[in-house]
Amino acid sequence: MPDMNLSVPVRTGRRRTSRGPWLLTMMLLSLAGLIVLHSPAKERFWPGDEARDNVPPPPPVTSLHPVVAAKMMELIQLTSKAGITILVTDGFRSSLEQDVLYEQGRTAKGQVVTNVKGGASYHNYGLAIDFALRTPKGDVIWDMKYDGNHNGKADWLEVAGIAKTLGFTWGGDWKSFKDYPHLQMDFGYSISELKRGKRPPNDASPK
Numbered sequence: 001m002p003d004m005n006l007s008v009p010v011r012t013g014r015r016r017t018s019r020g021p022w023l024l025t026m027m028l029l030s031l032a033g034l035i036v037l038h039s040p041a042k043e044r045f046w047p048g049d050e051a052r053d054n055v056p057p058p059p060p061v062t063s064l065h066p067v068v069a070a071k072m073m074e075l076i077q078l079t080s081k082a083g084i085t086i087l088v089t090d091g092f093r094s095s096l097e098q099d100v101l102y103e104q105g106r107t108a109k110g111q112v113v114t115n116v117k118g119g120a121s122y123h124n125y126g127l128a129i130d131f132a133l134r135t136p137k138g139d140v141i142w143d144m145k146y147d148g149n150h151n152g153k154a155d156w157l158e159v160a161g162i163a164k165t166l167g168f169t170w171g172g173d174w175k176s177f178k179d180y181p182h183l184q185m186d187f188g189y190s191i192s193e194l195k196r197g198k199r200p201p202n203d204a205s206p207k
Contacts, residue, residue, distance in 0.1 A: 058197045064091045064126045066202050068185050071166045072129055075183075078162050083149030086159055087140055089181065090130040093123035115177050125194050128184035131159065144180060156180070167206025 064072070072088060079086050093101070095118030105112030114121065122128040132140050133155055135148060144156040160170045163183045171179030187200035188207045 058199050061124070061126045061199075062092065064129070065185070065200060065204075067187075067200075067204055067206070068127055068129065071168065071185065071206070075159070075163055075166055075168075078166075079159050082158060082162070083151075084155045084158060085134040085136075085148075086131045087134045088129050089132050089140075090123065091128075092126045093121065095119045095124050098124055114179075119195055120191055122184045122186060122191070122194075125199070127186055127189075127200075128182060130181040131183065132181060133159075142181065 063069075069091075072091070076086060076088070098114070098116070098118040098121050100108075101114050102117045104110040104114075118124060123130075132142050133146060133148065134140055135146075144154055146155050147153065148155050149158075160172055160183075164170055167185055168183040169186065171182030171184070185206045187204045189198055189200055
């Protein structure tokens with residue numbers, strides 16, 4: 001019987017591998033990324049979200065900031081020594097009260113007295129007061145030319161000047177929509193920051 005060579009030929013070179021599983025994995029990862037990017041923001045989860053969610057909101061503001069309240073009393077005393085009696089007509093104001101005031105002159109009777117809605121006034125955070133003058137007869141007036149102490153200076157401007165030495169900002173100095181009865185202490189905080197929950201400490205210094 002002839003001698004037959006039954007050996008199986010051996011392939012040489014690099015073994016070919018399948019790319020199927022690798023491509024499938026990449027496609028799944030890409031799809032997962034698209035789902036996360038296009039999902040509603042409130043449903044996303046990013047590292048650190050749990051830390052932000054655990055930060056408690058600041059307590060609601062219901063009164064004047066203690067520094068503003070103390071400076072208000074000092075203003076009353078200093079203006080009294082100058083022969084001027086002032087009446088604080090407004091201090092802390094809730095957002096609801098601010099909304100009602102905003103509608104005055106718009107959907108409600110009266111003249112426009114503010115350009116900001118609830119949450120956009122320093123009154124809403126206890127950082128502002130409004131004042132008027134009281135005459136010796138007990139009348140409450142908003143007359144900026146009134147000179148009740150007879151020193152040749154308008155009492156209103158004297159009050160504003162004294163307030164500014166105490167750290168208040170006067171609305172009469174604003175470039176637009178001047179608010180002459182308005183005095184505020186923002187302590188360097190913007191309305192945007194206050195809306196986000198930032199609050200000046202109780203021992204803050206006026207800036």
